[in-house]
Amino acid sequence: MKIFLDGKLVEKGEAKISVFDHGFLYGDGIFEGIRVYNGRVFRLKEHLERLWSSAKAINLEIPIHKKEMEKALIKTILANKLNDAYIRLIVTRGCGDLGLDPRNCTKPPSVIIIADQIKMYPEEFYEKGMEIVTVSTRRIRQDSLSPNIKSLNYLNNILAKMQAVRSGAAEAIMLNAEGYVVECTGDNIFIVKNGILYTPAGSEGALIGITRDAVIELAKNKSGVPVKEVRLSLYEVYTADECFLTGTAAEIVPVVAVDSRIIGDGKPGKITAKLIKEFKALARSSGTPIK
Numbered sequence: 061m062k063i064f065l066d067g068k069l070v071e072k073g074e075a076k077i078s079v080f081d082h083g084f085l086y087g088d089g090i091f092e093g094i095r096v097y098n099g100r101v102f103r104l105k106e107h108l109e110r111l112w113s114s115a116k117a118i119n120l121e122i123p124i125h126k127k128e129m130e131k132a133l134i135k136t137i138l139a140n141k142l143n144d145a146y147i148r149l150i151v152t153r154g155c156g157d158l159g160l161d162p163r164n165c166t167k168p169p170s171v172i173i174i175a176d177q178i179k180m181y182p183e184e185f186y187e188k189g190m191e192i193v194t195v196s197t198r199r200i201r202q203d204s205l206s207p208n209i210k211s212l213n214y215l216n217n218i219l220a221k222m223q224a225v226r227s228g229a230a231e232a233i234m235l236n237a238e239g240y241v242v243e244c245t246g247d248n249i250f251i252v253k254n255g256i257l258y259t260p261a262g263s264e265g266a267l268i269g270i271t272r273d274a275v276i277e278l279a280k281n282k283s284g285v286p287v288k289e290v291r292l293s294l295y296e297v298y299t300a301d302e303c304f305l306t307g308t309a310a311e312i313v314p315v316v317a318v319d320s321r322i323i324g325d326g327k328p329g330k331i332t333a334k335l336i337k338e339f340k341a342l343a344r345s346s347g348t349p350i351k
């Protein structure tokens with residue numbers, strides 16, 4: 061496996077960064093998860109825009125231009141001979157001293173691109189649906205840290221994930237400080253009730269996922285399913301007809317039980333299945349070609 065590290069493609073074993081990099085010391089850095097389907101990078105422009113927005117928000121200057129990043133990304137995919145892939149794009153704060161102050165980071169930010177393959181959940185979950193639970197770990201308040209900064213610090217989400225796993229579920233519903241549903245640990249959440257698709261609004265503290273956006277567009281424009289971005293309570297999730305999660309790594313995964321409440325008839329819903337089909341078709345046919 062070849063990794064892109066600061067302008068060069070290096071072997072996996074050689075892809076190393078300093079222990080003084082603030083990305084390592086403090087989670088001071090940003091990332092994107094991007095998928096390649098059928099030789100096409102899905103929503104590349106949107107991912108790069110979000111990366112640049114994350115950088116802007118933490119006052120980090122990405123050392124290369126967007127066009128160079130795009131070239132580096134495609135070069136890395138080609139070097140690994142991948143036609144379908146999961147790409148991890150990372151920009152760290154760079155090497156500093158043991159203090160927090162990024163001004164003491166003398167080495168410029170590191171740019172790392174890993175092209176690999178991952179499946180977030182077992183295949184069975186995609187076919188039969190998954191069971192998830194609500195955890196007590198609340199999502200960090202957005203007035204403290206915007207969920208839209210995809211930072212290298214995921215402890216909040218990791219603690220929630222560990223809690224879910226401890227209770228035998230693969231994924232956790234996280235609530236905001238007010239106790240309303242926000243999202244899962246790395247996925248956005250949707251429910252269907254009486255033919256309408258609902259998802260927590262950005263104002264609830266949900267990250268505006270790129271997969272979430274694609275699903276909203278497909279529902280509105282292709283399936284004729286109305287979409288509402290709302291404040292969502294657990295009651296509404298428990299009594300939903302359908303439920304599913306979206307994310308670049310997870311793609312679209314049906315949910316059939318939440319906190320032991322069976323959702324709908326306990327099988328992946330019809331609208332969910334339709335959206336999965338449409339998403340697959342969109343992902344395979346749109347996107348930036350790598351050749």
Ligand SMILES: *Cc1c(COP(=O)(O)O)cnc(C)c1O
Nearest residue numbers: 246247248267269270271307308
């Ligand atoms: C990245 C992420 C998502 C999903 O966003 P996509 O753009 O669809 O990959 C959802 N929640 C969290 C916390 C995330 O980090």
